[in-house]
Amino acid sequence: MNPPSDAREQARAAITAVAADLLREHGSAAVTTRAVTELAGVQAPTLYRLFGDKDGLLEAVAEHVLAEHVASKRGDVAAAAADDTDPVADLVAGWRRQIEFGLANPDVFRLLGDPTRAHSSQATATGRGVLAARVHRVALAGRLRVTESRAVDLVHAAGVGVVQALLEVPADRRDPGLAEAMLETLLTGILTRDLVDNPVDNPVDSLVDEDAGTPGDVDDPxxxxxxxxxxxxxxxxxxxxxxxxxxxxxLGRVTPA
Known part of the structure; x- marks a missing residue:
């Protein structure tokens, strides 16, 4: 027989898994106490004891879904480093995957992106660490024109902003090119102009156009x-x-913000 702590963790995992499926498939409105307890095979008092209330459950579920996503991203970064994948290509791939995740999981995005939440998200912090690792590889390759922390802040802010803007519009009216346009603008601001030799499959040719007049054509060596x-x-x-x-x-004294 499992000790009480094991039984508690098993019940918590079962409830979280069931609620996560409901959240993905039907949205937060479907994550009701009755639906979750019936599918998880537990009593309502167990749910309240473990999560406090529905808001507590939703927060735990959002954290769970994001943690799974971040865990897979960490694997991608490790694989990219091991395979010596082009660091800019890896950064672009990470951006696109994050945008896809936000649009596919709007309730998770809104729950964890709410600045009024009482508890910080460990998964969000870990995800930011994954982004920092990607940016660090770009810096090591000599292709970053701002500080690593500045680049991380810019990529994070741009990604959150794009997802938020797209979620505010009905799916059938969203601008399919908005995320790529923001990506191009972002890369212009943080990368050096060696992109002419960069095999990344995205619209960044204008970044190396001497007549484009973008911030990307004034690197400080x-x-x-x-x-x-x-x-x-x-x-x-x-x-x-x-x-x-x-x-x-x-070096920090001569590095652009």
Whole structure:
């Protein structure tokens, strides 16, 4: 016989799985106490004891769905690094997958994106770490023209904004090119102009057009070199930890925000 703690976790997992299916297939309105308890084979008091109320259950379910998505993204990043996949191509693939996830899971996106939520999302924080890992690879390749933290903030904000804007419009009236247009603008602002040799399959040709007049045609080679060296500083074993920390501080002074 399982100890009480095991039984509690099993009940929680069963309820979460059932509620997640209802949320994906029918939306938050379908996640009722009656429907969840019947499908999970538990009594209502068990649900209230584990989650407090329906809002608590919805929050746990949203976290569960996002955590599954983030776990798969972490695997993608590890595989891209192991296969030496082009870092910009990997960043673009991650962007597109995140947009698809947000549009396919509107209730999860809205629940976890609500700034009034009492609890922070561990899955969201982990997902931001995955994005940071992707951006770090771009920086190591010498193709980032702003700081890594700035690039992460920009990609995150742009992604959230695109999904939010698209969800505000009925599915049959959404602009199918909005996410790609935002991606192009985003890449213009954070990447160096070596994209002419970049095999990424997305509309970024204008970024290397000398007549385009975009911000992408005014790279500062010193700043770009500082971003690249700062990204690699942790691996400079010839320096002591204190020296590496000092190097990062110095490079930060010449790195564009």
């Amino acid at each position: 010193v700043a770009t070199a500082a971003v690249t060296l700062r990204a690699a500083a942790a691996d400079l074993q010839a320096l002591t930890p204190g020296e590496r920390a000092l190097l990062v501080e110095w």
